[in-house]
Amino acid sequence: MRAGRRPRRERGMTLPLVAVFIVVLFAFAALAIDVGILYTARTSAQHAADAGALAGAYVFRNSPNPAVATVANSAVSTAVQNKILGQSLTVADFGAPLTASPCPVNNASTAVCVDSTNRRVTVYIARTGAAGIGTFFARAIGWNAVGVTTRATAEASSQAGGTHCLKPFFIANTALASAPTISAACAAYQQTMFNPNVTDPNTGAPLLTNYAQTMRGTDITLRPVGQSQTPNNSGVPSQYYSLDFGNGANTYSCAISHCLNDPACNVDTSVLQNFTGSCGDLLNTENGKMKQKTYVGVSDLIGTPADIWSPDNPTTPVPTNPSPDFEYCYQGNCSQLRDTSQSLITAPVWDNCNSSLDPGKQPVPFVGFAEFFIDNVPDSQGNITAHFVNASSCGTAQGAGPGPGTGPAAIPIRLIQGP
Numbered sequence: 001m002r003a004g005r006r007p008r009r010e011r012g013m014t015l016p017l018v019a020v021f022i023v024v025l026f027a028f029a030a031l032a033i034d035v036g037i038l039y040t041a042r043t044s045a046q047h048a049a050d051a052g053a054l055a056g057a058y059v060f061r062n063s064p065n066p067a068v069a070t071v072a073n074s075a076v077s078t079a080v081q082n083k084i085l086g087q088s089l090t091v092a093d094f095g096a097p098l099t100a101s102p103c104p105v106n107n108a109s110t111a112v113c114v115d116s117t118n119r120r121v122t123v124y125i126a127r128t129g130a131a132g133i134g135t136f137f138a139r140a141i142g143w144n145a146v147g148v149t150t151r152a153t154a155e156a157s158s159q160a161g162g163t164h165c166l167k168p169f170f171i172a173n174t175a176l177a178s179a180p181t182i183s184a185a186c187a188a189y190q191q192t193m194f195n196p197n198v199t200d201p202n203t204g205a206p207l208l209t210n211y212a213q214t215m216r217g218t219d220i221t222l223r224p225v226g227q228s229q230t231p232n233n234s235g236v237p238s239q240y241y242s243l244d245f246g247n248g249a250n251t252y253s254c255a256i257s258h259c260l261n262d263p264a265c266n267v268d269t270s271v272l273q274n275f276t277g278s279c280g281d282l283l284n285t286e287n288g289k290m291k292q293k294t295y296v297g298v299s300d301l302i303g304t305p306a307d308i309w310s311p312d313n314p315t316t317p318v319p320t321n322p323s324p325d326f327e328y329c330y331q332g333n334c335s336q337l338r339d340t341s342q343s344l345i346t347a348p349v350w351d352n353c354n355s356s357l358d359p360g361k362q363p364v365p366f367v368g369f370a371e372f373f374i375d376n377v378p379d380s381q382g383n384i385t386a387h388f389v390n391a392s393s394c395g396t397a398q399g400a401g402p403g404p405g406t407g408p409a410a411i412p413i414r415l416i417q418g419p
Contacts, residue, residue: 034146037085041127042148044084049123049152050415052079056112056121057413060156065116072112075123084127084148093127120155120416156413165259168243168252169347169384170285171370175222176215176388177237185237186353193349194368194393206367206393215388219309219375224289224382240347240384242286242294244361246270249293252286256297282363283348291382298377298384305332307341309373309387328373343374349391368393 056075059066080089113122126149173192177185189195194206225239245251245260246268254265261267308329328341348366355364371389378385 038146038148041085042150044082045125045127045148045150046152048079048082048084048089049125049150050154051082052076052112052123052125053121053152053154053415054413055079056114056123057119057154057156060119068114068116071114071116071121075112075121079123079125089125093125118155119157120153122151122153124151125149152415154413154415164261165346167345167347168245168255169222169345170241170243170283170364170366171222171347171349172225172237172239172352173349173367174237174352175239175349175370176212176218176220179237182237182352189353191237192353193370193391194351196351196354196367208391208393212388212391216390217387219385219387222372222384222386224291224294239352241350241364242290243348244284244286249286249290252290253293253297253300256294257300282365283350284361284363287361289382292380294382294384295377295380298374301345302343302374302376303331306376307338307343308332308334309375310334341373344371344389345374346371349393366394 052075055078056071059071059074082089084093111124111126113120113124115121127147172182173194174182174185176193177191179185179191185191189197189209191211192209193212195209196206198209199206220238222240223238225241242252245255245265247266251265251267254262255267258265310329311334328338328343330338330341346369349368349370350364351367368391370391372386373389375385375387377383
């Protein structure tokens, strides 16, 4: 009988297999590192595009018809403050991979689309070709750089929405008037914020009057209205009613220095659905004046030291500067300018030209929002000194429905899925 064949020896195979697996492992590791870098770069580019688009849309909030160049410049100047993988953006990074309708680029050098009709701004950012994102391990297969492109679209709504930080001041439509009486201020709506007879043809929202636009940046004194108010609202125009958010004077004072969704204020959630105020909602006024509570609430809101209105802000817009940037001196230090402040408030507006309020608690619909920068509460009589910033009305003359979008500003600004 023939002896069986001896088994083939397989010694020496471990080392080649380990070598092969190490090469594969390093290939996947290299791919993961380079892909991670590219995702990080694209995220940074998206953040820059988002910031630019929002800054461009913000210009519409300060001016109803800004120049296209003003909007584009604001978008670019904000976007370039961002970095991609530690490298600052330049104008060259604002490439335009998409230039087709309905949002073609207005300026090829900045790749920003300004859609004035819809109050939208689109920012394109692209690092392609030799300027693309450099790779590390992928260079071994000839990929020295990979292009990153992105875009963002933001819009400023032409109508007011709501805010969970609505302050309990019911501002009169005539609050900015210099006329001695409300009847004089309401005559042909010459000195009001809104004129219900002049509306946006696309949205039906009453437009900010020319008078109100000239009053932006002006300092005024808001005065409380209570049971001593004379009939038919014939008192001084610069008035406000206190609002009852469901739990009396303590809630009123707390809502001034906090937001409505702060549990500490004990706001009745049935008063404002989801803690917001939407145009057309009925708001209840407080009984009488809340002079001391106003003083305490406003003092807590603005703090000590309080932010102050920047002296560089214009008192009135001028043709050469139709949409000024509103900045505030942080805690009184004008070397630290900021574009937001706890002293900046949003409050509802009621049309006292058409709605006569009687003394005492009563439900009244509001027709828009007004923004003020509170300077001071000079006494315990409920008077408030402030600068008027902006206002936006509801979607119908009497505020029968909410405007699209929400936001803490008088005109909501939001990122959207662009065309």
